[in-house]
Amino acid sequence: MALSMIFAPVSAPDSAPPSGPVTVNVVTVNGSGCPAGTAAVAVASDNSAFTVTYSQYLAQAGPQSAPTDIRKNCQLSLRVHVPQGFTYAIAEADYRGFADLHSGASGMEQANYYFQGTSPTARVPHRFSGPFFNDWETVDRTDVAALVFAPCGVDRNLNVNTELRVAAGTSDPSTTSFMTMDSTDGSVNTIYRFAWKEC
Template identity: 45%
Template sequence: MLNTAAAAFVALSALAPADVAEEPTAAIDVVTVNGSGCPAGDADVKTDGRTFTIGYHTFLARAGGGSSPLDMRKNCQISLRVTVPEGYTYGLARTTYEGYTHLQAGATALNRVNTYLQGSSANATVTHPFTGPFSDDWQTYYRPNSAEIQWSPCGSPRNININAEVRVTLGSADPDRLNFAIVETSRGVVRVKRC
């Protein structure tokens, strides 16, 4: 039985893409977490090699139920400094946002994520809409294929910037009833490759 398990492990290991398995480690430093949805010092940040996780306390947009017009949109800007061995470059390979949204019929919400390298005009934007009635947890993803990853120029490291927003629009919903969208957590993975 042990030989069967070992053979299965070897077979499964062979399925892992070689370029991912051989990627060197990277060090991520979350330089900035700031915005109307994440005031400075109001988020929990964890990094581990090529991954990062951010937990939010106040990333909440709302409309109706006595909300201020300023409450309908909140954003959070994240800036990542990535350190890799000489001769390598890096890019954002995946981000995941998780939260909860409660919408009455007629209300809408969205989670929009825009990513770009410091000093670059190129960017990628992904928008995930929600339509009321809706009341549930959600996850949204940005996962470009390898050719779409924005790689930092070799020998000229750039911060990776991620600007996320959550927005709630009252639409035809009852203005006396609260509609909201909360972002609870975001996670990301950085890819590393040779120049």
């Protein structure tokens, strides 16, 4: 089915977000990277973006790890309510965290998102190689021509899927490497930046 049949027509992108209230509520949360109560969502005061903060999102490989620890994922279903007469797309997603990857180890972050009833966006893997001991950040951007907007006047959940993987590779078998997408103090978070249109 063509996108033009799925989505109501919208005008050219509006340069400014709507002034009315925008809310983002977590409907469901699933995945080993975000046990219940460990993911929080907040909308920027200027309606330009919303953030997701995790507190237990960690993948690791090494002697201190369980076999299932090498891959962690999180699937959020979000209800985004926007002022009447507006619709939105996700123009950019910024993912952040911390990694301690020993020499020979590797890590990977990837994500996608989609509106309920539509096809997911492509997953773009972002890879890191040890030795690496630092904060990390990746950015997924969507060209203006490729933006997928929520249907006008219809509530459709926004589904956000993220994943972290860590592989021990040829690293010293006595060491543990890890990669997080979490923040205990709220200073590190994932940012989803809106693009706005009038319906």
